[in-house]
Amino acid sequence: MYLYTPGEIDRERAHHQAVIQGADDINVKRIGNLGELAFEQFCREYLPVEMWTWKNEKAIRRCNSESFSSYDFEVFDYTVDVKTSRDVSAFQPEKLLDNDPDDDILVMVWHRDNEDALILLGWERTETLKSKVHTQEAYSGEEPEKLAHLATRPMNELHDLGPNTAHLNQKPENPFQPGDRVIKATDEDSSVGVVVEVLPPEENATLYGQELEGEAVRVAFPSTLDEGPGDWRTIHPAKLASYCVDQEIHLYDYKHTNLEYADQPFTVGDYVIKPDYDNPDLAIITAVDSGEISVVFEHLLNKDYIQPQRLEDICENNNLSQYSFPAEDMAFEPQY
Structure with missing residues (x-):
């Protein structure tokens, strides 16, 4: 099992994306988003980055409505749906199948009441769940009153589904997050910028028509943000990327190694x-x-x-x- 502790940016994005989505139950959608963020971190730690895809990544990063997809991830060409619940009885084989019988793999994530931590309990193939349900119905009769069966395989067995590859930690090296004040490292008279968006390592940005090698950070300058329709300083940093895209505010791409924290971060209007x-x-x-x-x-x-x-x-x-x-x-x- 693995423990995931969401930061402030992740929590705010998970909630706001649920609001933008127009979900019938904001709490359920937010918690589901946090479960996806937890599994994304697991994938980044343990699975080759070119062999998994998160369908909701860009939508959460920019707090936009997600494009419809019947599953959350593709991993080794398997469709994977992440199930997040406070009630562990939701992870019984029959209940899992009732909610999602069509995807190849289901990942089970438990969360605390205040959503400050989530635990990746494990995963299981849908076909295996079907077999277990059939076996329970045909041979087992009723389960013990106080002991219900939960179907999970250890998380670290997931990489056995793919090719025999070396363990690769592909977590970002970029130290910045939205809201940070930065300057260009090689410029003695650099203007202070605001980090708006941090791209994942596998998503290469384009700069002047050429692919930018290395992890990309998108920055807006306060003078440009000040020309927007309202006071951007009252917007949570997690939502700045969404705001800038909606208001067509120009963003500048930098390699994270070309930026450093600003010693004098203040600008007019702060x-x-x-x-x-x-x-x-x-x-x-x-x-x-x-x-x-x-x-x-x-x-x-x-x-x-x-x-x-x-x-x-x-x-x-x-x-x-x-x-x-x-x-x-x-x-x-x-x-x-």
Whole structure:
């Protein structure tokens, strides 16, 4: 068995994709998405990447509705459906077949009540489940009242279905995730960018008409994001890729090795606080200059959202006080 602990980005994407999908039961769809994410991590750890495909990968990454498919994965040319449940009785052979008799393999994932961890219990061939159900009906009679049969094979036996290949850990080497502030590593005067999307290692991006070798990271620049229809800083980083695609905001592809975390990550329009204050007021950055930032306190502004490039002028025209601080003394205060 394997334990999968979803991060904040995964949880937010799993939920929002369920909302966008228009699922009748958002909770069930979200939990199903988390089960797929768990199995995807297993595949990446233990199976050759060219021998499995996740049907829902792009839809979850961009929080879009998934295109209809009767199964979740293809593994070694087998169709695989992931079944996720808090109630382990759902993994009894007869119940599994009632819900999904058509796919080649079913993977069983159990989740905790608060969805902070999921366990990959095992897998089984559908044909084997049919045989077990038939055997139970023909020869076994009723099962013991307190002991129900669960059909599972160990997860690590799944690779035995494929060719004899060496174990390959194909987890991404890329250290970034959506929302990170980055700069181009080789540029001394590089603008700060925002990581919007991280492509899986096997999906090669195209840059200037040529395939980009290595893991790709998609970045948007705050000045471009600020020209969008609303305040992108109030959008959870997990949803930024969906927002940028919907609003046709230009994204730039980089090899992850060509980026590094920004030492000075702040840009005009960011929400910040001075964390060493006992009860810090929310402030918005109006200017950034050589390690110093100027801010206006958010409660002084009357409008719900003002485009960042107008903030400094509005403060001066309306005699709103601005305050300067060393950037190192301030911290982001996310508004999503």
